[in-house]
Amino acid sequence: MTTSRAEAEIQQFVASTPKSKSLQDEAAQYLPGGSSRGTAYFAPYPTFVDHAKGHYVYDVDGNRYLDFMINATTHIMGHAHPEIVEVLQEQAERGNSFSGPTEAQVRLAKNLCERVPSLETVRFTNSGTEGTMMAIRGARAFTGKHKIAKFEGGYHGSHEYVSVSVRPAAEDLGPDATIPVPEHPGQPPSITEDVITLPYNDLATSERIIREHGDELACVIMEVVSSSFGYLEGDEDFLRGMRAVTEELGIVLIFDEVQSFRVSPGGAQEMFGVIPDMTTFGKIIGGGMPVGAWGGRRDIMALFDPSEGAPLAHAGTFNANPMTMVAGEVVMNHLTPDVYERMNALGETLRAKLRAVFDELEVPAQVTGVASLFGIHFTDKEIVDYRSALSSDGDMTKALFTGLLNEGILIQTGGAGALNTLTTDEEVDALVDGYKAGGARGVR
Ligand SMILES: Cc1ncc(COP(=O)(O)O)c(C=O)c1O
Missing domain, CATH: 3.40.640.10 (Type I PLP-dependent aspartate aminotransferase-like (Major domain))
Known part of the structure; x- marks a missing residue:
């Protein structure tokens, strides 16, 4: 479903992903929704992946994404290590x-x-x-x-x-x-x-x-x-x-x-x-x-x-x-103790920087997460359970997700993500900058 907030972002996404679009059209003839995994789908269609290496995923149209989705937190050493x-x-x-x-x-x-x-x-x-x-x-x-x-x-x-x-x-x-x-x-x-x-x-x-x-x-x-x-x-x-x-x-x-x-x-x-x-x-x-x-x-x-x-x-x-x-x-x-220590400290830095971005944008948002994991919720309610998480504004989440895609950054569709052992301050700052740019366009 497209939303007014996300509309401009979706148009930009469509303009840069014609091969994904035609693969989705073909895929949908043989696979309900074009894939074998509900969570792989997002509107208007997911980017079809060509390959991935290290911190990046490359789609069939040649777009490169800094990946914080890492297959639902799986690739803790990055892709194709x-x-x-x-x-x-x-x-x-x-x-x-x-x-x-x-x-x-x-x-x-x-x-x-x-x-x-x-x-x-x-x-x-x-x-x-x-x-x-x-x-x-x-x-x-x-x-x-x-x-x-x-x-x-x-x-x-x-x-x-x-x-x-x-x-x-x-x-x-x-x-x-x-x-x-x-x-x-x-x-x-x-x-x-x-x-x-x-x-x-x-x-x-x-x-x-x-x-x-x-x-x-x-x-x-x-x-x-x-x-x-x-x-x-x-x-x-x-x-x-x-x-x-x-x-x-x-x-x-x-x-x-x-x-x-x-x-x-x-x-x-x-x-x-x-x-x-x-x-x-x-x-x-x-x-x-x-x-x-x-x-x-x-x-x-x-x-x-x-x-x-x-x-x-x-x-x-x-x-x-x-x-x-x-x-x-x-x-x-x-995954030795010092690897966790470094990755988790970066997670802490990221969450603090994201909170600062949303404060700066004056957007009511909650940043959750532990260690190398983070989540974003567009609500002024403290997140304690399902019902408070449900109060997050879905249109803003969609706009943010698509805005970040257009900035070359991949997070989970629900606004969450994970770091991996290759993440450094550089990737953390790139994500934060992505929020400032793509995120701000959609959620302000
Ligand atoms: C907490 C939790 N439990 C179970 C599962 C199911 O795992 P799988 O997708 O490998 O079946 C998931 C998948 O995302 C999960 O996040």
């Missing part, structure tokens, strides 16, 4: 997937278990979606209970049980976050009985609802740093309270660290000092190849152990394929 390219080439020559396990899988599993506080054992999948699905399956089997709780606005992938109250429209919202809203037409009505929804950062209400359903609740799945609210961190008391109440009632606490794992060597759980029973992963741990994982307490994970009779099935033709494992290993070896 020579070390990753090298191990992928080597692995491709040795075979790219087998029925049997490889040594690379053991090394990556060991690396993750050694750095993530909650991780005693882990299993790999091909997406974060599968990771959260399997973690929930494990929690249900372990507790013998079937309901799950999630937070309003929380995204945990695209399987059925987490597709409740993900992005409910303002007009569909109930009086409070504890009324679950099905995400898609045709979902079984039982979904709103089996999935309990909670308000993020509201410990009193969340705890009350969890206690009400305690006997039937297998797990609470949540993010410590909420990607859907512009990488907003959970309040410390709220996080500790969630840990305490789930522990007391025998409910498995699952931290979805598909995105937040990038904030420190041991993820957000280490940064905030709250340790869940299970953790899910994706994005950075596969070095840019398809990946997901879940893991945690040995006694829960043992339910997936075939040598123990495995009451729980977990198959997958490409699980832990060696291409993903070797690429992931390069990333995890590269």
Whole structure:
């Protein structure tokens, strides 16, 4: 949908992307909407990528974009990093997937278990979606209970049980976050009985609802740093309270660290000092190849152990394929504490500079984010949960996104983004300047 604020920016974008436009027209004949991924689409059409290298993405029209989208935070070492390219080439020559396990899988599993506080054992999948699905399956089997709780606005992938109250429209919202809203037409009505929804950062209400359903609740799945609210961190008391109440009632606490794992060597759980029973992963741990994982307490994970009779099935033709494992290993070896320290300090600088830009432009905006992650919301409300994030002005966000594209800068369509290990003050300043120019045109 085009908006009046974004109209001029969209016209400029269309003028500079004719090949993308014709590819989109062709693509739409064979793929609904022209692609295989809802989030890859933006109006009037996405730029078709030709290639990417380092901090930059190049589209088929020859435009170059300084990339802060980095495939939804995945490319933490930038695009086509020579070390990753090298191990992928080597692995491709040795075979790219087998029925049997490889040594690379053991090394990556060991690396993750050694750095993530909650991780005693882990299993790999091909997406974060599968990771959260399997973690929930494990929690249900372990507790013998079937309901799950999630937070309003929380995204945990695209399987059925987490597709409740993900992005409910303002007009569909109930009086409070504890009324679950099905995400898609045709979902079984039982979904709103089996999935309990909670308000993020509201410990009193969340705890009350969890206690009400305690006997039937297998797990609470949540993010410590909420990607859907512009990488907003959970309040410390709220996080500790969630840990305490789930522990007391025998409910498995699952931290979805598909995105937040990038904030420190041991993820957000280490940064905030709250340790869940299970953790899910994706994005950075596969070095840019398809990946997901879940893991945690040995006694829960043992339910997936075939040598123990495995009451729980977990198959997958490409699980832990060696291409993903070797690429992931390069990333995890590269991410030493000093690398995080430098990248996270730049994130701090960026957020401070963005706040100054919006003050200067006299635009009501909130800048959220943790470590190397940032989010922008056009509202004067403090962002604490889904409802406050929803108050952000969508037209301004669209204008900003398109304005930045026209300045040669790529962020997420919702206004958020991530740094990578190649980012320096120069790229931070280029992003800030982009906001001053393209951003200002659209949002003033
Ligand atoms: C927090 C979170 N959980 C789960 C997922 C699902 O991961 P995937 O897209 O790999 O299925 C995502 C994806 O963006 C995510 O951000």
